[in-house]
Amino acid sequence: MKIEYGHSILEHQLPKDRKILIVVAEPLYEQIHSLLHDHDAHLVLPPSMEESELETFAGQLPPGEWVLGIGGGVCMDAAKYIAWKNSLVLWQAPSIVSVDAAVTETIGIRREGIVRYIGTIWPERVLVDIDLIQSAPKHINRAGSGDILSIHTALYDWKLAAEITGEPYYPEVAGQSKQLLERISRASSDIYNVTSAGIKELMNLYVAEVDLCQQMGNSRPEEGSEHFWAYHVEYLTGQSYIHGELVALGILLMSALQENELPRIKAMIDSLGIRYRPEDLRLSHKTLIDSLVGAKTFVQNHDLPFSILHHLSIDEKEAERLIECIYEL
Numbered sequence: 001m002k003i004e005y006g007h008s009i010l011e012h013q014l015p016k017d018r019k020i021l022i023v024v025a026e027p028l029y030e031q032i033h034s035l036l037h038d039h040d041a042h043l044v045l046p047p048s049m050e051e052s053e054l055e056t057f058a059g060q061l062p063p064g065e066w067v068l069g070i071g072g073g074v075c076m077d078a079a080k081y082i083a084w085k086n087s088l089v090l091w092q093a094p095s096i097v098s099v100d101a102a103v104t105e106t107i108g109i110r111r112e113g114i115v116r117y118i119g120t121i122w123p124e125r126v127l128v129d130i131d132l133i134q135s136a137p138k139h140i141n142r143a144g145s146g147d148i149l150s151i152h153t154a155l156y157d158w159k160l161a162a163e164i165t166g167e168p169y170y171p172e173v174a175g176q177s178k179q180l181l182e183r184i185s186r187a188s189s190d191i192y193n194v195t196s197a198g199i200k201e202l203m204n205l206y207v208a209e210v211d212l213c214q215q216m217g218n219s220r221p222e223e224g225s226e227h228f229w230a231y232h233v234e235y236l237t238g239q240s241y242i243h244g245e246l247v248a249l250g251i252l253l254m255s256a257l258q259e260n261e262l263p264r265i266k267a268m269i270d271s272l273g274i275r276y277r278p279e280d281l282r283l284s285h286k287t288l289i290d291s292l293v294g295a296k297t298f299v300q301n302h303d304l305p306f307s308i309l310h311h312l313s314i315d316e317k318e319a320e321r322l323i324e325c326i327y328e329l
């Protein structure tokens with residue numbers, strides 16, 4: 001996988017003599033259409049991420065030599081799915097640094113509303129167009145830090161799983177993962193301001209994190225109860241959220257539950273400018289309570305890896321306490 005950064009890199013790097021199938025996010029459709037008007041490109045909007053719909057969608061597409069995803073996480077995953085299913089070469093061009101999907105090989109889809117990872121495909125090239133990314137609302141790019149900050153709660157869960165279930169735990173990998181938290185902290189002002197240095201560091205952090213997960217063969221170094229809780233919210237509401245914002249709220253709630261340095265991680269989230277307040281995310285108090293109280297049943301029913309949510313039960317009183325914690329500091 002080759003990651004290239006540049007200004008207006010899309011127009012310059014895409015060859016004109018190749019057929020390209022482009023999965024593009026709806027708000028960018030017109031912009032990309034006129035940008036690539038002299039390329040042999042066929043633009044499509046991503047369908048829903050439900051596996052059955054994706055399968056039908058991929059089967060009906062015109063033949064292309066390559067697939068290029070341009071957009072956020074949904075476009076990256078839809079492009080991966082199409083390239084994997086139709087055996088095409090994959091390129092990715094994230095329009096926001098909102099999730100690590102552009103630099104991962106796993107394909108995240110939904111099966112009856114639940115996130116599942118099926119198949120793997122690496123992008124041959126990742127084109128990071130600085131201008132395109134900087135043209136997105138800042139809060140969306142800042143939210144990208146959520147998938148690095150989740151290391152904080154994920155490492156706690158991994159260690160807990162090792163103590164209780166005997167799952168293998170590698171302190172060296174955990175230590176390297178922790179270093180990524182220190183790196184993001186040092187880059188916080190660049191990431192907050194979405195400078196080109198901030199964009200690059202966030203992409204580099206994703207790559208480093210994905211590498212650690214590769215070594216482990218699972219997502220223990222970065223995914224734990226904060227993600228599982230977020231999946232539960234999506235399951236309950238059927239809504240989609242800016243991933244890093246929902247995960248950031250999950251990190252705060254789970255840090256409170258884990259009694260795991262809540263003030264420190266909250267200060268980091270604030271300095272990176274990630275939105276997490278339930279009112280910003282349009283999450284009702286009832287959804288918050290239900291998502292916490294029902295979390296244990298959800299993680300058990302869906303066979304998610306062991307975490308604090310398996311270990312502790314949350315009643316309504318405890319859920320209220322956790323929610324209060326995020327407002328207190």
Ligand SMILES: [Zn+2]
Nearest residue numbers: 147227243247
């Ligand atoms: Zn994530």
